[in-house]
Amino acid sequence: MDMLCVVxxxxxxxxxxxxxxxxxxxxxxxxxxxxxxxxxxxxxSFLVSAxxxxxxxxxxNVLIFNATSGSTGARLLVVLLANLPGMLLGGLSGVIxxxxxxxxxxxxxxxxxxxxxxxLAWCALDSRTVPALVLIAVGNGVGVFFNSSxxxxxxxxxxxxxxPRANGFMETGQxxxxxxxxxxxxxxxxxGSASLAFVVDSASFVVSAVILRSLRRxxxxxxxxxxxxxxxxEDEKSGGHWSDFTDGVGVVWRNxxxxxxxxxxxxxxxxxxxxxxxxxxxxxxTFALHASxxxxxxx
Numbered sequence: 001m002d003m004l005c006v007v008x009x010x011x012x013x014x015x016x017x018x019x020x021x022x023x024x025x026x027x028x029x030x031x032x033x034x035x036x037x038x039x040x041x042x043x044x045s046f047l048v049s050a051x052x053x054x055x056x057x058x059x060x061n062v063l064i065f066n067a068t069s070g071s072t073g074a075r076l077l078v079v080l081l082a083n084l085p086g087m088l089l090g091g092l093s094g095v096i097x098x099x100x101x102x103x104x105x106x107x108x109x110x111x112x113x114x115x116x117x118x119x120l121a122w123c124a125l126d127s128r129t130v131p132a133l134v135l136i137a138v139g140n141g142v143g144v145f146f147n148s149s150x151x152x153x154x155x156x157x158x159x160x161x162x163x164p165r166a167n168g169f170m171e172t173g174q175x176x177x178x179x180x181x182x183x184x185x186x187x188x189x190x191x192g193s194a195s196l197a198f199v200v201d202s203a204s205f206v207v208s209a210v211i212l213r214s215l216r217r218x219x220x221x222x223x224x225x226x227x228x229x230x231x232x233x234e235d236e237k238s239g240g241h242w243s244d245f246t247d248g249v250g251v252v253w254r255n256x257x258x259x260x261x262x263x264x265x266x267x268x269x270x271x272x273x274x275x276x277x278x279x280x281x282x283x284x285x286t287f288a289l290h291a292s293x294x295x296x297x298x299x
Contacts, residue, residue, distance in 0.1 A: 038157045038219060039166060045211035046150050047173050049110060052204030053143055054181020055188075056117060057082065059197040060136050062189055063120070065280055067127035077133060079277045083269050085141040091248055093148035102153040103216050109146035110209035113139050117202030124194035190290060 061078060068074040096105060116139035123132040151170065158166045188197045252258050283289050 036158075038215060039154075039162075041211055041215040041218065042150075042153070042157055043166075043169060043173065045106075045208045045215065046170065047177055048204050048211065049113075049146060049208040050174055050177040051181050051184075052113065052117070052201050052208070054178050055185045055197065055204065056113075056120070056139065056201040058182040058185040059124075059189065059194055059201065060120065060132070061276075061280060063124050063127075063132060063194045064129065064136075065284065066194075067129045067132070070281065070284065074129065074133075075277060075280065078136065079273045081133065081136050081140055082276070083273050085137070085144050086269070087266065089141055089144045090148070093145045094152070094248060096145055097149040097152035102149045102156075103212060105145055105149040106153070107209050107212050109142045109149070110205040110212070112142045113146075114202045114205040114209070116142070117198045117205065121195040121198035121202070124198060 064074050064078050116135045119135045120132055120139075122128070123135065151167075154166055154170065155163055185197055188200060252262060
C-alpha cells in the first residue's frame, strides 16, 4: 500500500496556503474543458504507471520466491523493500516535488523504472537474485518520487472546485489498479514467464512517459495561465532541501492529527506486510499452487 508522505509545507507553517495558490492557476481553463482534457491525459498516465508498479510487485514476489526456493529470509527482504521506501523517502520526495520540474521528475521516474523492468527481465532468465533485489529497491524508491510529484502536480491541472473530486479519482484508481495489476501479472506468469511479465511492466512505463510528454506539449500549445512546466512557485523557493525537509517534519510533529494519521498508516502498512509475507507460503505450500496464484488471492 502507499505510505503517507511527509511533504514540505513551510507556507502552511507561516500562515500561507500553497495548495490554494496552485489550484487557482487552472481555474480559467476549467470552463473551456481544457482542464478536463489535461487531467484526462495525466490520469491515464498515472493509471498506466500504477499498473506497471502493481504488475511488477507480483512478478518480483514470484521471481524471488522461486529463485530462492522459498527462502524465508529472502521473502522478508522483499517485503521490507516494498514498504521501507515510502517510510524513508516520503519526506525527501515531497521536497523534490516542490523544488523541481514535476514533469521531469515523472518522466525520469518512468524511464528509470523502464530500465528496472528490463533489468529484472534479464535477472529472471537465470535466477540472478542479488541484482534483482538491488533493482527492486531502486524501482520501489523511484516510485515514491513519482507518486509525490503526481499528487503535487494535480492542483495545477484542475480548478480548486474540482480538486477534491480529482483526488478521489486518483486514490480510487490506485486501489483498482492494485486489484487488476496482480491479476494480469498472474495470468502472464502462468501462461508465459517472469521475463515476459517484466517486459510488459517496462512497456507500461514507456507508455506513461509518452503520455506525459504529450500532455506537456498540449499545455504549452494552449493559451492561458496554466503553467506547462510545473516548476516551483515563488512560495516554494526556500532555504534548501534540508530546510524544506525539516519544515515538513516540524509540521507533522506539531500537529497531533497529522502525526496520528502518519503513525496509523505505518501500522496498517506493517500489518499488510505481515499478511503479504506469509500468504505466498500458504499459496505455494499449503495449497500446492503455483506461486503466481498469489496474484488472485491478495485482494
